[in-house]
Amino acid sequence: MKDSGLAHYFRPTDLGLALDWLSDNEARVAAGCTDLLAATTAPQLSGPVLDVTAIQNLRGISKDDRYWRFGATTTWTDVIRADLPPAFDSLKLAAREVGSQQIQNAGTLAGNLCNASPAADGVPCWLTLDAQIELKSKHTTRVLPLSSFLNGPRQTELATDEIVSAILVPQTSAGGRSSFLKFGARKYLIISIAMVAARITENRGVVSEIAISVGSCGAVATRLTELEAALNGQPLLGIETRITDVMIENAIDPIDDLRSDAVSRKIAASELVRRCIASLGQDPVASA
Numbered sequence: 001m002k003d004s005g006l007a008h009y010f011r012p013t014d015l016g017l018a019l020d021w022l023s024d025n026e027a028r029v030a031a032g033c034t035d036l037l038a039a040t041t042a043p044q045l046s047g048p049v050l051d052v053t054a055i056q057n058l059r060g061i062s063k064d065d066r067y068w069r070f071g072a073t074t075t076w077t078d079v080i081r082a083d084l085p086p087a088f089d090s091l092k093l094a095a096r097e098v099g100s101q102q103i104q105n106a107g108t109l110a111g112n113l114c115n116a117s118p119a120a121d122g123v124p125c126w127l128t129l130d131a132q133i134e135l136k137s138k139h140t141t142r143v144l145p146l147s148s149f150l151n152g153p154r155q156t157e158l159a160t161d162e163i164v165s166a167i168l169v170p171q172t173s174a175g176g177r178s179s180f181l182k183f184g185a186r187k188y189l190i191i192s193i194a195m196v197a198a199r200i201t202e203n204r205g206v207v208s209e210i211a212i213s214v215g216s217c218g219a220v221a222t223r224l225t226e227l228e229a230a231l232n233g234q235p236l237l238g239i240e241t242r243i244t245d246v247m248i249e250n251a252i253d254p255i256d257d258l259r260s261d262a263v264s265r266k267i268a269a270s271e272l273v274r275r276c277i278a279s280l281g282q283d284p285v286a287s288a
Contacts, residue, residue: 008048008049009048009049009051010025010027010048010049010050011053012050012054012055013055014055015136018050018052018055019136019161019163020138022050022137022138022160022162023138023161025050026047027048027049027050028045028047028048028050029049030045030049031073031108032053032075032106033106033111034103034107035107036115052072052163058073059071059074059075059078060078061078061079063171065171066170066171067168067170067171068088068169068171068174069166069168070166070167070168070169071109071166072109072110075104075105075106075109076095076096076109079095080092080095080096080104085174085175086176086177087129087173087174087175087176087177087178088125088129088178089177089178089179089180090124090128090178090179090180091122091126091178091180093179093180094121094124094180094182094195097180097182098121098122109122110167113126114164116151116152116155116156116220117153118216118218118219118221119195119215120215120221121180121182121192123146123213123215123220124180124195124196124197124213124214124215125178125213126167126169127197127222128178128198128199128211128212128223129173129174129178130169130170130172130211131146131168132144132145132168132170133146133164133168134165134166135158135159135162135165136163137162137163138161141165147220150220151220153219153220173211175201175209176201176202177199177200178197178198178200178280179198179276179279180198180276181196181276182196183195183268191216191259192216193216193259193265193268194216194217194254194260194265194269194272195214195272196213196214196215196269196272197213197276198212198277199211205236206233206234206235206236207231207232207233207236207239210228210232212277214252214269216254217252217266217269218253218254218255222251222252224248226251227273230242230247231243231277236280237281240274240277240281243273248266248270248273252266252269
């Protein structure tokens with residue numbers, strides 16, 4: 001840590017001040033703290049802490065001609081309450097699965113990504129939306145695809161002098177409708193064994209665009225690009241019957257852990273993909 005003579009806890013209201021301070025202090029960035037505090041064994045956080053919760057322009061959802069912009073400290077409750085098009089239904093469904101309502105009220109979108117858990121509920125949804133991560137430091141702003149930002153369990157491309165300022169979803173990826181399914185050892189308040197997000201755009205009953213992602217079945221969530229290519233251009237009705245276990249199992253590399261073994265995860269992922277796609281293949285008017 002560089003010795004700047006500043007306090008070990010800093011809660012600015014201005015993003016510029018936050019980035020100035022971070023450039024001189026190798027600090028932990030604190031937002032919702034629902035992961036950060038849970039992983040802390042000491043009575044308090046050690047070392048310098050940058051609390052970004054008072055920076056108003058880091059929170060909220062907006063859009064322009066190019067992107068939907070989700071501010072870094074936007075909470076899961078904010079997502080649930082937001083008026084978003086059907087392409088974001090998967091994200092709303094995942095938001096309701098992030099812990100309890102108290103966790104949803106406090107937990108932030110960027111915190112969920114920076115924690116980089118293989119079981120992070122939001123990641124499969126963001127992948128189907130081709131999400132990009134905006135990173136800011138004192139001198140630079142850069143944007144990375146989410147798939148490039150996440151390197152593995154608890155590993156990201158975030159530099160020590162950067163914060164995630166927003167998640168960006170291209171307008172070109174905000175079409176169609178989407179869904180999310182999660183499987184665990186019980187119905188509520190679980191860390192998933194497997195989860196799936198899917199987004200489909202159709203034209204006269206034929207798939208014109210499809211995105212499918214599986215989470216909690218590998219070091220990072222995975223887009224099933226080969227399966228997408230096989231399903232693109234196919235009739236939407238009954239499309240789930242064209243999905244074989246092999247198509248999914250070849251695309252994921254799950255591990256054995258205390259929640260499940262790899263074989264069970266492959267079986268669960270295959271079934272979740274089919275169910276998720278089947279739900280999107282229903283007539284939205286008839287199933288309303």
